[in-house]
Amino acid sequence: MSCLEIKGGRKLHGEVEIHGAKNSVLPLLAATFLCDGQSVLYNCPELSDVKASLEILKGLGSSYIREGDTVIITSGESKICEIPDVLMREMRSSIVFMGAVAAKCGSVTLSLPGGCELGPRPIDLHIDALKRLGASFEANKGKITCSFPDGIKASDIHLKFPSVGATENAIFTAVMGRGTTVIYNAAREPEIADVCAFLNKAGASILGGGTDTVVINGVKSLHGVEHKVMPDRIIAATCMFALGACGGKISLRNIIFEHLQPMVNILKDSGCDVQNLDDSIVLSSNFRLSNFDTVTTQPYPGFPTDAGPLLVAMSSVTKGTGVFIENIFDSRFRYIDELKRLGADIKTVGKVAIVTGIPKLRGAKVHSCDLRGGAALTVAALSAEGTSVVTNVEYIDRGYQRIEDIFGALNADIKRRWS
Ligand code: UD1
Numbered sequence: 033m034s035c036l037e038i039k040g041g042r043k044l045h046g047e048v049e050i051h052g053a054k055n056s057v058l059p060l061l062a063a064t065f066l067c068d069g070q071s072v073l074y075n076c077p078e079l080s081d082v083k084a085s086l087e088i089l090k091g092l093g094s095s096y097i098r099e100g101d102t103v104i105i106t107s108g109e110s111k112i113c114e115i116p117d118v119l120m121r122e123m124r125s126s127i128v129f130m131g132a133v134a135a136k137c138g139s140v141t142l143s144l145p146g147g148c149e150l151g152p153r154p155i156d157l158h159i160d161a162l163k164r165l166g167a168s169f170e171a172n173k174g175k176i177t178c179s180f181p182d183g184i185k186a187s188d189i190h191l192k193f194p195s196v197g198a199t200e201n202a203i204f205t206a207v208m209g210r211g212t213t214v215i216y217n218a219a220r221e222p223e224i225a226d227v228c229a230f231l232n233k234a235g236a237s238i239l240g241g242g243t244d245t246v247v248i249n250g251v252k253s254l255h256g257v258e259h260k261v262m263p264d265r266i267i268a269a270t271c272m273f274a275l276g277a278c279g280g281k282i283s284l285r286n287i288i289f290e291h292l293q294p295m296v297n298i299l300k301d302s303g304c305d306v307q308n309l310d311d312s313i314v315l316s317s318n319f320r321l322s323n324f325d326t327v328t329t330q331p332y333p334g335f336p337t338d339a340g341p342l343l344v345a346m347s348s349v350t351k352g353t354g355v356f357i358e359n360i361f362d363s364r365f366r367y368i369d370e371l372k373r374l375g376a377d378i379k380t381v382g383k384v385a386i387v388t389g390i391p392k393l394r395g396a397k398v399h400s401c402d403l404r405g406g407a408a409l410t411v412a413a414l415s416a417e418g419t420s421v422v423t424n425v426e427y428i429d430r431g432y433q434r435i436e437d438i439f440g441a442l443n444a445d446i447k448r449r450w451s
Contacts, residue, residue: 035423036436039445040395040416043280048441050268050286051077052101052261054431055338056223058125059200060230060261061085062132064105065094066204067234069256075286076103076261077433080426084122088115088129106256113137117175123430124153130178131162131201135208139179144171157191157198164189165205165213186211186250194219194244194331200227207236209250218246221332222291226262233257265291267432269339270407271442272296272315273346276304277415281316282442289313294335298324298343302350323352323389329359341367341408348376349415350389358383367405370398374412374420392417400424403431410435414444 052075061082064071076082078101086096086103092115094107113133120126120143133140144155159169162178166185170177186209189202199219206213218224220242228241234257237249263286272295275282289296289308296306296313302321307314324347329337337360347354348371358364368378368385374393379386395418400406406428413420422428425448428435436446 033423034425034448034450035421036410036413036425037447037449038395038410038413038420038422040393040414040418040420042278042414042443042445044275044278044282044414045280045443046441047283047285048271048438050263050284051075051433053223053226053264054079054081055196055221056226057082057261058085059128059223059227060259061089061105062128062200063204063227063230063234064256065089065092065107065110065129065132066136066208066231067254067256068108069106071105071107071234071256072258073103073105074101074258074260076101077264079430079433081123081125081430084119084126088119088126091116091119092133110137113140115140115142117143125197127155127158128197128200128204130158131204134162134167134178134180135184135205139177141175141177143175157193157195158201161189161191161198161202161215162205165202165209167205184209184250186213189213189215191215191217193217196221196224199224199246203228203231203238203241203246203248206248206250207231207238207254211250213248213250215246215248216244218244219331220244222262222265222288230257230259233259263287266336266338266404267438268292268313269295269336270342270411270432271438272299273339273342274411274414274439274442275315275317276302276321277346277349277411279317279319280443281314283312283314285312287311287313293333295339298327320391321350323347323350323354323387326355326357328357331360337361337364338404340364341404342411344368344378344385344387345371345408345411347387347389348374348378348412349391349393353386353388356385356387358385366401367408370401370405370409371412373398374416376412394418395420397421397423400427403427407432407435410439410446414439414446
């Protein structure tokens with residue numbers, strides 16, 4: 033077990049390079065299973081969720097080597113079509129392997145992802161989409177088998193909600209099917225466009241990846257390719273809202289400005305200076321920022337649910353009252369009780385959090401209950417007076433490559449301790 037010891041109250045200064053996106057690299061790793069031969073992923077962050085995905089690939093008969101931030105994966109014919117329970121449980125997003133393995137092997141057996149730290153994780157949209165492509169499902173003792181008795185048949189898929197994972201699973205399956213599949217109301221997250229770019233290089237024919245209508249012409253096989261993982265917009269958002277809470281001047285390299293627009297809009301409205309220079313962004317603030325009026329989380333291009341806890345952490349110390357509405361996940365407010373230990377003034381009613389900024393939080397011991405909640409506590413602790421200890425850093429390690437190094441490079445006094 034490890035914790036972060038943070039001596040807060042320092043302004044942030046310096047420059048940091050944003051690493052590859054977790055939400056892109058996890059489906060990309062699943063996509064490498066579809067490709068025969070060697071795939072190379074550059075800018076691949078060292079995250080515990082990436083490690084878990086690589087172990088799933090190994091269990092499926094693929095092999096991998098990591099050299100710094102480059103990971104080389106070799107996949108071929110696989111006769112293993114079961115993902116062990118222990119690996120499924122390690123990472124809730126492992127469900128994205130369902131489409132890839134079933135498409136390549138004809139069937140897959142895996143345990144149901146079940147609940148997670150953000151509440152129940154239904155997979156009805158994944159199942160509905162794959163059924164449209166000819167899948168049949170059998171459930172037995174907590175395990176589910178997805179198979180294509182008559183092969184993968186192209187079809188029109190209308191998603192009831194633009195689920196990121198269901199869109200990815202549908203793409204992974206349709207890409208190996210016969211004929212043309214059209215996914216309507218697809219998720220538009222930029223990570224999906226990144227995965228489609230990888231698949232197209234590998235020999236797929238996908239149009240409209242990253243838009244609400246994706247057209248996939250099935251192909252017989254895919255081959256290994258080289259691909260650079262896109263930058264992580266939520267890591268950038270974490271640094272941006274930390275700057276908003278602490279003040280100072282920071283530069284973030286390797287960003288895609290367009291992906292940061294909802295965060296940039298809020299920070300600019302609050303009084304923060306934001307400059308975009310090619311693939312970097314410079315933010316500075318020398319006085320206490322103002323709070324937003326109302327922010328609601330939405331599928332892309334709206335304000336991302338994953339950045340919500342980070343915004344709430346910042347708004348705990350900005351001037352005025354902000355209303356934050358979490359529209360995507362049901363159980364995303366557990367970090368708020370922990371923010372209150374640092375002195376934050378936040379009231380919650382259902383999916384609404386009303387945040388009244390106070391001039392200064394004070395250091396305390398706080399517990400991470402999930403990935404972004406843990407990162408939000410880190411942001412709040414960076415701005416708090418005195419020393420804070422953030423426990424359960426293992427959650428944060430799922431999505432941040434050594435968060436202490438990211439903020440250490442930005443002048444924060446932050447150290448990891450093991451107990
Ligand atoms: C992905 C991201 C996650 C982000 C989320 C929303 C990855 C690895 N993870 O997760 O960081 O927070 O998108 O942007 O990319 N739902 C159903 N039935 C389903 C599937 C989803 O009801 O079959 C619901 C979920 O419970 C949730 C909402 O739809 O309330 C969004 O889920 P989804 O877009 O599928 O998120 P993930 O792909 O799991």
